[in-house]
Amino acid sequence: MLAELLVPFSYDYMVKAMWVSALVGGVCAFLSAYLMLKGWSLMGDALAHAIVPGVAGAYIIGAPFAAGAFFAGILAALGMAFVKQHTRLREDAVIGLVFTTFFAAGLLMASLWPTSVSIQTIVLGNILAISDEDATQVVIIAAISLAVLFLIWKDLLATFFDENHAKSIGLNTSVLKIVFFILLSACTVAALQTVGACLVIAMVVTPGATAYLLTDRFDRLIVIAVAFGAVTSFVGAYISYFLDGGTGGVIVTLQTLLFLAAFYFAPKHGVLAARRRALAPAKAAI
């Protein structure tokens, strides 16, 4: 029984998949703490879809996928900003319009050059069969992002929650914001390889939201979110060995279940705690 459970660890590709997933899950979770509090959750989703044509194009011409993804991501972000500025359309419509158009372009490219691009891999991820070359890119991206986040997490916090205060203590808030968006695009690219374009949103939203239900302090929130993201990704990749695939689906299902658990059982902000509080005055009166 125990030997069976340890089987995944005896395969190099599984060990690689689990550690890469954990690293990506951790970095995305770090960003999720900011995205969730700032109300930018769907930005992660939009970026993940928008980089698909870049990844497809990079595979077609044989360039590193990260470069293509980055290029498409920047183009989409500029497109959104430009359309937003020049029309009276609501922001959500503009985001939806731009990312679906980019995604459709990626799909068109994949259907025209089906041999060099696997749209299934891009949309659903395939960490179990990731090439060494792609894995290296993912690890480099995630490691650099994590290092940068460790250095500037407090500055980012100040920038997002009280920009005037941040400016008054001498932070360059516009540079910090740009850095944040570059980090977000980089992590989206890394997550795309792990869980696929459709599920990136979970990686950059769910850990932060779960941690938010468990604590009121931002430093603890980051620690909880990162641990949550890394552990669920590691375990999800491990479980997917027994299911023969669907790594992204397993990771995200796991994260959602834990979020629901926190939603009910969180000591202070859970539904049960709220119910207890609602009953307490009645009991006290008796």
Add this chain to the structure above:
Amino acid sequence: MTMLMDWFVVPLSYPFMQRALIVSLLVAAVCAVLSCYLVLKGWSLMGDAISHAVLPGIVVAYVIGLPLALGAFAAGLSCALLTGYLTENSRVKEDTVMGIVFSGMFGLGLVLFTKIESDQHLLHILFGNVLGVTPADLVETAIIAGGTLLIVLLKRRDLLLYCFDPNHARAIGLPVRVLHYGLLVLLSLTIVSALQVVGIILVIAMLIAPGATAYLLTDRFDRMLMIATATALFSAGFGTILSFHLDAATGACIVLVQAAIFVLAFLFAPKGGLVSLRRPISPPLEELS
């Protein structure tokens, strides 16, 4: 000239292309009408969420032998309801909750899908398979899309008022809750009907682009409905035939034609278009007075 005619007519000599064209046009029309409401209401991303969330419903319906459309509908609607419930009972913001719920359901759908033996092709569910529409599919889509279209058009004034000013709608005695959930139901139905054509990922484009384009071109809602429907029908027809000639994904072609029309409207709209803004011929009236 004959060559141009041939370009359009030759593909239609195949029965599968005829069915593809009919079903695309139907779905385009109903999505276009809905898109006008979504753009006004700010629900564009609700369409995104519901469309991803239908996946587990399709898989479960397949396993227990129910019609796939029924499962998809139930899953889509529960995503919307669950989002509402979680938002009301926690301190997490609505957009975050929506992201968690729909990605969780999509992930669950993928896990279920890898575990069942199925002749359904996952990529067909994700990206649509309009060239493989059977006559039975066509009838099903026609019933769902036609019914949805009929209800929306009958109730278009009430829905408009609800989207535009819910408080006013409540004040004059409209059943706001019924309209709210009614619109969610209609949205889920529309997404279900569009699954065959563009799949669950691109349906969101069909639910945004026509309304957004029309919104740039007119201030009146009736005209907006008409323009949206016209651009959507054109895109669906042209995109389907284009995909035949390019041998490319049909859903992607339809969406890209719609996007091209949006760009044209964005640049050349008579009022507020980018190009006309750059060359003001006469100052606007407000500045004169």
